[in-house]
Amino acid sequence: MDRIDVSPEMVALVGSGHAEPAGVAMLDHGFLLGFGSVGTAASMRLIRRPSVADLNVDSGNRLVLLARSDTCEKVAGGPIRLSFDTAYYLSAPLRSIALAIRDCTLHEAAARPYRLAKSIELLCEILRVANEIGFIPIGQDAVLSQADSERLLRARAMIEERWAEKLTLDMIARACGLNRAKLTRGYRDMFDCSVADAIAQERLGKAGEMLLATELPVSSIGYRCGYLNNTSFTRAFVRRFGVAPTQYRTHRLAA
Structure with a gap:
């Protein structure tokens, strides 16, 4: 894998093959990004103190951001709202940034600062989305599709924005493109509370x-x-x- 030494607080690894994060013991947060393929969603996992084995579960094309936990919390403005070892869907905008790092075709003198800057942008955007919007967990039982999960996130945003209105299940379901049963069950599964709560x-x-x-x-x-x-x-x-x-x-x- 190609190694991008961003700073003493951050390293990026990109490409396929073996990842050997030598000299990065202090970088105790690892963001593992998979680019996805036909039938497989692009994904992201946050690993605490990632081992060499963690980074090499998949030897295919991937991108790994290694950073210090205190740096991440400083950029995020507080604790990171992501669960460790949970697979999340990687949104299209974040995947685009990751692909720009992987597929950079600039000559070497220009590629290094470009990929470095994009790595910083990607980490900052991941932390922003985690704390402002939230990532969608990839359900192990596949009960909820990615599209339905995104609709449930819209339902949560609607509640957060229009809480003072007379909201009903039918109103929220229609606005978010879900039927009432899927809204009720899916909301509880994803957010561990009912819509009314x-x-x-x-x-x-x-x-x-x-x-x-x-x-x-x-x-x-x-x-x-x-x-x-x-x-x-x-x-x-x-x-x-x-x-x-x-x-x-x-x-x-x-x-």
């Missing part, structure tokens, strides 16, 4: 912020957060935070 989490999280940041009456905050009456808002708030909205505001502001 996700909406409630968004609404009550915003309500908690508004209780501390504004002087609006509790009833007004509840209404703005999608609750039609103060009783239903208070009941839901107590289930989420363990105290009523008024007590939450009083105790948190006095702390």
